[in-house]
Amino acid sequence: MASAEDKEDQLVDPISSNPKFDRAESKIAVAGHPIHAMLVAFPIGLTGCAFGADLFYWWTGDLFWARAAIWGAGMAFLMGLAAGVSGTVELLSVPGIRARAASWTHFVVAMTLLSILGANWGFRLYGYEKALLPWGLMLSALSAGMALFAGWHGGKLVFDYQVGTSSTGN
Numbered sequence: 001m002a003s004a005e006d007k008e009d010q011l012v013d014p015i016s017s018n019p020k021f022d023r024a025e026s027k028i029a030v031a032g033h034p035i036h037a038m039l040v041a042f043p044i045g046l047t048g049c050a051f052g053a054d055l056f057y058w059w060t061g062d063l064f065w066a067r068a069a070i071w072g073a074g075m076a077f078l079m080g081l082a083a084g085v086s087g088t089v090e091l092l093s094v095p096g097i098r099a100r101a102a103s104w105t106h107f108v109v110a111m112t113l114l115s116i117l118g119a120n121w122g123f124r125l126y127g128y129e130k131a132l133l134p135w136g137l138m139l140s141a142l143s144a145g146m147a148l149f150a151g152w153h154g155g156k157l158v159f160d161y162q163v164g165t166s167s168t169g170n
């Protein structure tokens, strides 16, 4: 009679045994350089700029910082959308990326970030100075935390799962 250990050896993981599981190279790329990786720096950096400008406005009361913050929040959202489109096309079109649960976790985290970025910008369109304290500042703080989380998680996809990398390097 087969032991429990033998039976365990016979178990097959339907995800990793998928013949296309290892096909996770980036398709949305320029000369092999993934476009998503190029774009994500913008929403991450601009989210930090908007948060910083909010803090400076809180500290100095100078209207310049409230104006800088609405531009930072708006551009973070728009560049985040562009990054989201490239990431989503990659996720749906590359079988090895689509098959990994971690890719879908990243999608959910990133969509949450984009919703907060949109709210942060949209809220300010009805009076960017009045919107800033306290809600604008709070939304900026929340988006900065979420951007760090989404960015860290995206990095895990690449460094831990080798998603979106090229197999042609030496």
Ligand code: HEM
Pocket: 026, 034, 035, 036, 037, 040, 043, 044, 080, 083, 084, 085, 087, 088, 089, 090, 091, 097, 103, 106, 107, 110, 111, 113, 114, 147, 148, 150, 151, 152, 153, 154, 155, 156, 157, 158, 163, 164, 165
């Ligand atoms: C909304 C849908 C999104 C999807 C479906 C998505 C999907 C992906 C995928 C498949 C990768 C692996 C690398 C590649 O194939 O290019 C990745 C990497 C990454 N993503 Fe996203 N992503 C999305 C949005 C975002 C956003 C808004 C951010 C900004 C925080 C972000 C940050 C990152 C980072 C930092 C990496 C690692 C890039 C690298 O080091 O090469 N992603 N994402």
